[in-house]
Amino acid sequence: MRFVPHQYQEYATARILGTPYIALLLEMGLGKTVSTLTAIDLLLNDYFEADKVLVIAPLRVAEDTWAREIEKWDHLRHLRISKVLGGAEQRRRALRADADIWVINRENVEWLVSEYGSKWPFDTVVVDEVSSFKNHQSKRFKALRRVRPFIRRLVGLTGTPAPNSLMDLWAPIYLLDQGERLGKTITGFRDRYFTPGARSGQIVYDWKQKKESEQRIYEAIADIVVSMKASDWLQLPERIDRIVPIKLSEKSRELYKKLERDLLLPYADADVVANTAAVLSNKLRQMASGAVYDEERGVKLIHDAKLDALEDIVEAAQGKPVMVFYDFKHSLSRIQERFPQARTLRKGKDGNEDIRAWNNDEIPLLLLHPKSAGHGLNLQESSCQTVVWYDQIWSLEEDQQANARVHRQGQTRRIVVLRLVAEGTMDEETVEALNRKATGQEELMQAVKARIDRIKSE
Structure with missing residues (x-):
């Protein structure tokens, strides 16, 4: 296929060429992969400013997306790609292959760094x-940080321009500029732009932005950073x-009320901190979806109301494919049993x-977990027009990424996103938080505390 770039794609490619380290925060559907590959091709074969290129990606993206994009576009088909996947020996063979671009899944970044050490060969x-590198304590971040001085060009891509918290920006930006703009340490970054909020002893669970922190960080x-929204460029x-x-x-x-009361009452006169709030919220969301794990990991059934609603939705789709997002294993097994x-x-x-x-309409009902369906899946070629959120989730990033699997460039049909919300349950608080685009720990804790206060007043 002949590549005729949009104006924004030309701009993105030019920025990669002109900036040694850059983050392209391109919203889902703006074709960040082909823009990046076009720049890589020019750096390798026209400007001679790149020699060995490494792509680090989620596993499914590493397996499929980058190779598929190269095969798709005429101007990229000469690029040779080697997938550094599988067992250790298979990965080593892939590293020895004669290629232009090596692609590895992010879980193996630590292994790759240990393989090469100071002899790191990838200049780009x-x-x-x-x-996915936002956690400064993760092994993948620490590994890439060690070899960052050997990298001459670094491009960071994401389809979610707005993270759940500004705190998430420090680690990705550090990988770009090694601390030049937001500070060499996470501690310094926190002290400059945040104040401590909720804590348990010496452990701070929540950080509050200082006045004008957002503006100061973005200016820095x-x-x-290049940030674009699909709605500004695509119809x-x-x-x-x-x-x-x-x-x-x-x-x-x-x-539901009995189980909720039994779950929450022990905390009525105690502090609810981030770790307990997460556990409590998880249990309440499970119950809202119809079942909950007991102490022995058995499943206690509460209702089938969401299954009945999903059955009505599938019937109303009149044979067209339906995509369903679930969060809990027992939701998956119950849906599979019914359908x-x-x-x-x-x-x-x-x-x-x-x-x-799926893209050929051979799968009538596709069940996806948002964590595994968040990146690199092009599922918009089916005739699916109905997306259902069976379980409600807190993560704004996962929600946006998941919905963009079908509502993205190449989609020609109207898409309806349906959220099954059990009345009078934690589902309502979760969806309200997503609508406010506020899904941090503080939101989660306040939602749990509100339900505790309601139970106390009953």
Whole structure:
């Protein structure tokens, strides 16, 4: 296929060429992969400013997306790609292959750094979904940080321009400029732009932004960050977001209330900190979806109301494919039991075959977990117009990435995103937080505290 770049793609490519380290925060569907590959091709073969290029990506993206983009576009087909995947010996063989671009999954970054040490050979590195390096304590961040001085060019890509918290920016920006703009340490960054909030002893669980911190941070990184929104550049079909209220039966509602009360009352006169809030929220969301794990990891059933609602939605789709996002394993197993025709995406080559089958309307009901469906999946070629969130989640980033699997460049149909929200449950707080685009720990803790206060007043 002949590549005729959009204006924004030309701009993105030019910025990569002109900036040794840069973050392209291009919203989903803006074609950041082909823009980056176009720049890589020029750096390798026209400007001779790159010799060995490494791409670090989520596993499924490393397996499929980069190679598929090279095969797709005429001007890139001469590029040779080697996938550094599989077992250790298979990865070593891939590293020895004669190639232009080596692609590795992010879980093996630590291994790759240990293989080469100070003899790191990759002068140009692309970190696809650089937001996955936001944890400064993670092994992958620490490993890449060690070899950062040997890298002459670094490109960070992500489809989610706005992180859940400004705190998430420090580690990705450090990988770009080695601390030049936001500070050499996370401690210094916190002290400059945040004040301590909720804490337990000496451990701070929440940091509050200082006045004008957001503006000051963005001004500090503006010269090495390109941020674009799809709505500014693409005429995407309409996306309609709707809440499907799930009314529980009297019996189910009483059981939910009892379990909620038993769960929350021990905390009525105690502090709810981040770790307990996360556990409590998790249990309440499970119950809202119809089941909850007990102490022995058995499943206690509460209601089938969401399954019934999903059955109505599938019937209303009149044979068109439906995509469903779930968060809990027991939700997955219960959906599969009710809908034997449902499929999940497998790993590796089998997963690539599943993607092909979905895009050819051979899968009527596709069940996806947002963590595994967040990056690099092009699922917009099917005739699917209905996306269902069976379980509600807190992560704004995962929510945006998941919905963009079908509502992205290349989509020609209107998309309806339906959220199954059990009335009077934690589902309501979760969706409200997403609508406010506020999904940090403080939001989660306040939601749990609010439910504790309600139970105390009953």
